Structures are given as C-alpha cells and as structure tokens.
Amino acid sequence: MGVALRGAGPILETRGATARFGAFTAVDGASYRLEEGETAGIIGPNGAGKSTFFNLITGLVLPAAGSIHLAGADVTRLPPHRRVKSGLVRTFQLVSVFDALPVLDNLTLAVIHADPSLASGPGFLLGSSRRGGLEEAGVAALDRVGLSAKANWLTSELSYGDKRKLEIGIALALRPRVLLLDEPFAGLSDHEIAEVLRLVKAIQGSLSMVIIEHKISHLLDMVSRLSVMHEGKIIAEGKPATVLEDPTVRRVYWGGGQGRGLVEARGTRKAEA
C-alpha cells in the first residue's frame, strides 16, 4: 500500500472486528472508520455490543476475527497500555476512577504516562507521587475539569457527576488523539450534563472522538456522523438526521422498546403516530 501520509487515511479503523464470549457473538464483523478531527456517535439498544466494540478497539477484549488500525498501523495484537501510548484513550460506561486514592492521585497516574520527562531517573517509581512536577501537572489537569478545589478529597467522596468529570480529566491528561466516550452523560443530572457537554464541546475538533450515547438528544448537534448498532452489527450509518429516518433503525428502536427516547429526542412523535 505504500506509506500512508498523515491525515490521508482514517485515524481509527476497524475491519470486520468480531468479539465472541463463548458461543455468543457480541460484536459481529464491525467495520468502522473515524476521520481525523471528526466527532462521531454510536447509538443502539442495550446489549447491542457498543461497549464491547470499544473494548475491542482499546484491546481489553481480543477480537475473534477482524483487525483494528490506529493512524494506519495495525494494533490488533497490541496490549491496551501500548494503544494508550499511541493516543487511544477511553472512558467507561460505569465511571471508572480510583475510589481508594485521593482525587489528585488519579490524575498523577495519568500524567506519568503523558509526560515521560517526569518519569525519568531510576528512583522515580519508588519516589513520592507528590513531587513537584508531578503534582503540578496533576493539579493543572484537575483544574481543566474544575475539580482542583477537591484535589485532596478521597475519590469515593465525590458525587457521580464529579467522578465523571474526573474521569474525563484523566482522559484528557493522557493527551488523546482518539477519545472514546462510553455513555458519558448517563446517570448525570441536567446540570451535570450541561457541564460535561461543555467539556466535550471545548475539545471537539482538536482531537477525534467517538461518543456512545443512549439519549440521542445530546449527540444530535455535536456529531457529524451517527452509527447504529444492533445485535453486534452496525446496521446504519450516516448523517444523524438521515440515520434516524431509516426504517430499519426505527424498527429496531421500537422493537427494543427504546423508541420513545429516540422519537422524543427527534421531536417527531407526530410522524410516528
């Protein structure tokens, strides 16, 4: 194929990615492309395989078939931590921060990776996690998501919304080129949703992003492309408005009992009646 020029190909691509758990196929031959700088959305009923698809991309689940490519490089067999080093960063559906650590330490662990110069010297790992450069970088990352006042709280004391902001702060501290957000608005209050939306919109364009969401309303004005997953397959893809009019998509959502959310989000209840 020759040398792919930067920006020439998709920043993220899966080809026929398949995940199996025993006899059950959770993701079934998913082929997907994300262009550099794009913000794309994935929707689909519960159990459609969306989170497993992210696990395939990040390497937490190994594919039974297919391949994963990051900036043109095949990363199918790369362990998860190496993919992070290539700029692939994600958040989890159930917010994933470290409850047993102080808030700031969550960030320091991320910063270590992002700035290898902080990690120099043989005694580094046995040294305190609160040394100058490390602590400063952690506080700066915390500031970005408006949590620096709670730096010394124990993470378990944060509200769910604050934990979500912290998780996003961690993700940003890792300096992602591709950021995968798995239902970042789920379980948040309206006020918290607005805050997280603001965070996400602020970084839009400066990196490539895929957002899984259940309530499509949050995605509509943000994503340029929407993909629909159903029973492990990507069944529709395109501009949000077009995808939502797709008869198959409508049937899936009505069949899965998820139709109301979709329709309300679109404000086209009349059309359905």
Add this chain to the structure above:
Amino acid sequence: MISVVAYGLTVGAILYIISIGLSLTFGTMRIVNFAHALIYTMGAYVLFTMLRVTGGNFVLAAIVGVAAAVPLAWAIERFVIRRLYGQSIDYAIIGTYAVLLIGVDATKWIWGATPLPLSDPIGKYVNVLGVDLPVYRLVVIALAVLIFAGLELFFRRTVVGKIVVAGLEDKDAVRSLGIRVDSYFSLVFILGSCLAALGGILYAPITTIHPYMGTHVLLLSFAVVLVGGLGSMRGTLVASFALGMVMAVTGRVWGPAAEAMVFAVMAVVLVLKPIEV
C-alpha cells in the same frame, strides 16, 4: 496471662507477615496461590543451610533466605501463574498446588524428611510484669509492625504503590492509563513471596523446620485472608493478630482446639460477611 498475650501476638505477627502476600496476590491477580506455602518452607530451609555456612550468623542467613525467594517467586510467576491469567480460578488452585507438591518433594529430597530443630537466635529473656518472655518473640512482633508501617508508606506514598492500589480496584482502568499493570502485579507477587520466606525464617526457631510446615500454615493464612478481606492490607493486619490471639487463648484452655477455633471464627465471619469475588 502475659505469656498467652505474648504468644498470641507472636503467632499474629507471623501470620501477618505470611498472609499479606497471599492477600495481595489474590487482590491483584485474582489467584489463590498455594505455592506461597512452598516459599515459606524454602525460606526456613535456606536459613538452616545458611546458618551452617555462615557459622550461625542468623541475620545474614535470614537475608539470604529472603533473597532466595526472589528467583523462585519470579519463576513461579513467570512460568506457572502467568499462564493461568484469565482462566478459571480452579486452574490456579490446581496449578499452584502442583508446584507446592513438587516443591515439598524436592525439599525432602534435598534436606530429608526429618524435622530440623533450630535454637532461639537471641536466647535472652526479658521480664515483663513478672513473666520471662523471649526477646526473640518481641523482635518478631516489632518486625511485623514495622513491615505493616513500611507497606502502608509504600502503598500510600510511592508511585508504584498507588498504581498497585489502583490496580486492586480496577485492573482495566489502570491499563487504560497506559500503564502495564501486570508488571507491577508481578512485583507485588515477588514482594509478597519474600515476606512469606521471612515468615518461615522467623517462625523456624519457634517450632521446627519440616517439609510440610508451609502446607500447615497456609490453611491458617487462608483463614486470615478470608477474615481480613481479600486484598485488604489493614484487614489482614487486624485479622492476623485477632486470630493469633484466638489461637493463644484457645490453646491455653484446651491445646488441640487452638486451630479448629481459628476456622470456627472464620466460618462465623464468612456467614456474617460473605465475600464477593
């Protein structure tokens, strides 16, 4: 009374030193590691041999005994445990149990099956409230407390410690920070194994050295880990000393029931506070 308490604390100290590694291995790797008992036994045997070589220098012999655990633990982790990651927990039990059985036979082959007695390395007594207590036992208790303090510092302050604490909570989340969490877990495994060897070394002068000493202690250690909470560092400390006292007090009343009582307490705790794995 004083001697019962001192005995309970000594047993508790030894139990702590052994169990902390077992608990951390379970917490980090989700593996029930029977080979822990082998490392404990090997520590005592290497001590025995090194005491001869060094002409009775206990501290030096103990250091060699602990150091000998490093390559052994490394090999067990690299060639047995690493292959069992993500498999059913039964495989880990069978795999590490096989290592223990092979190790016990190797021990018999090298050192023989006859129990080897060791004398108290300090041999001095100190009078506490009218009772003569061996200084050695007080040293063992102090060491356990020091190790606890050291581990607390390690896990609360250092970068590695925090990575491990985070990994105990959510391995995949640590991986998602670009950190190769398994290497840190291997490190913890080796550290825990060194402590197991130290436990065997410290207990050797109190009982005798024999090929099954580890197998025996391991059951008590499992009780500690279950009562203290899998992967809980402070829980392990509290459970060790509590069960040590249970053994000492029961043993004073009726010797043969001492260990049975430990398992009775464990059963009660498990009924009241079932574990989630």
